[in-house]
Structures are given as C-alpha cells and as structure tokens.
C-alpha cells in the first residue's frame with residue numbers, strides 16, 4: 431500500500447498495491463507494520479460498513495469527542511463517494527480547513543482520518559457502500575457533528591443532499 435499525504439496533517443490517502451497473478455489479486459487493506467512505517471500508529475477495534483441506496487445521500491460531518499476520539503480508515507467498497515475531512519484540531523496548522531477526495535470501489539483508495547477531524551461523505555452513485563476500521567469503541571454520548579452547509583467552513587459538495595438524517599440536518603452553527 432502507498433500513503434499519499436493531504437493538505438491536512440496526518441490525513442493520508444491510502445492507495446492499494448494489489449499483488450496480481452493468473453488467479454486475480456490479493457490486496458493488503460490494513461497492516462500495523464506498514465502504517466507504523468508511514469508514521470501512523472493505528473490499531474482498529476471496530477470494523478463497520480455503511481450502505482447507502484440513493485445517489486447524493488449525505489452522512490456527516492461526524493467525530494467522536496474525547497476520551498474516545500477515534501481515528502478511522504474509510505474505504506469505498508461499492509460505487510463512488512465525495513469524501514470530506516474537516517480539521518477541527520485547535521493546534522493544527524490546517525485548523526478549520528477541509529479536503530475532499532473521491533473514494534471509489536474501482537480505485538480501492540481509502541482515507542486515514544486521525545482523531546480531531548470530522549468526517550462525512552456524499553454518495554455519487556446509487557448503492558454506495560463504505561467500510562470503516564475504527565480505533566475506538568462506539569460511544570453515542572460522545573458523538574459530535576458539524577452541519578454539511580455550516581457557513582463557518584464553506585465545504586463544497588457536488589449536489590444538494592437527497593437524503594440525510596434529521597441529526598445531520600440540525601447540527602448547530604459552529605461559529
């Protein structure tokens with residue numbers, strides 16, 4: 431696997447390096463040693479999947495607060511998504527900046543998102559699915575969010591959301 435830095439410190443695009451032969455391919459999706467060699471200490475404790483039937487479904491922007499702030503490795507396994515990471519780390523030189531990366535099942539690219547960054551996506555196809563590896567147990571009482579259209583951040587999205595949760599619709603302005 432190859433690690434491609436982004437403008438947000440510690441947020442890395444992870445590109446697959448399939449080993450191909452006459453049978454097909456074998457692709458390492460996560461490896462503690464490869465991540466450590468890239469300077470990322472990441473030990474998942476949860477693997478989850480997000481299924482989204484409709485195009486332009488929006489989920490996010492979410493993060494989990496301390497003491498269970500989470501790092502996650504997010505990969506599109508069906509269709510394509512416009513994936514967004516927002517840096518909310520007060521000490522980050524990219525504080526309040528966001529990036530967008532297209533994740534697709536065809537490319538198999540993933541995003542590593544460190545603690546303190548909010549994550550969200552808008553699906554670009556029907557039946558888009560994402561796999562997550564997360565390094566903290568789910569703690570609903572520590573769930574926090576930023577609204578997709580919060581004027582404080584000006585996140586660019588490819589379309590108006592077709593469907594989102596009421597929770598995501600009503601996160602307060604960040605100020």
Ligand SMILES: Cc1cn([C@H]2C[C@H](O)[C@@H](COP(=O)(O)OP(=O)(O)O[C@H]3O[C@H](C)C(=O)[C@H](O)[C@H]3O)O2)c(=O)[nH]c1=O
Pocket residue numbers: 476478480489490492493549550551562564568595
């Ligand atoms: C987030 C999460 C949820 N759940 C359970 C709790 C609920 O019963 C159900 C749906 O949860 P929620 O509506 O919070 O899921 P999303 O709105 O897709 O949230 C996710 O979407 C954004 C884009 C993310 O990056 C996060 O991983 C996560 O916040 O899954 C779990 O069991 N573990 C988890 O880590």
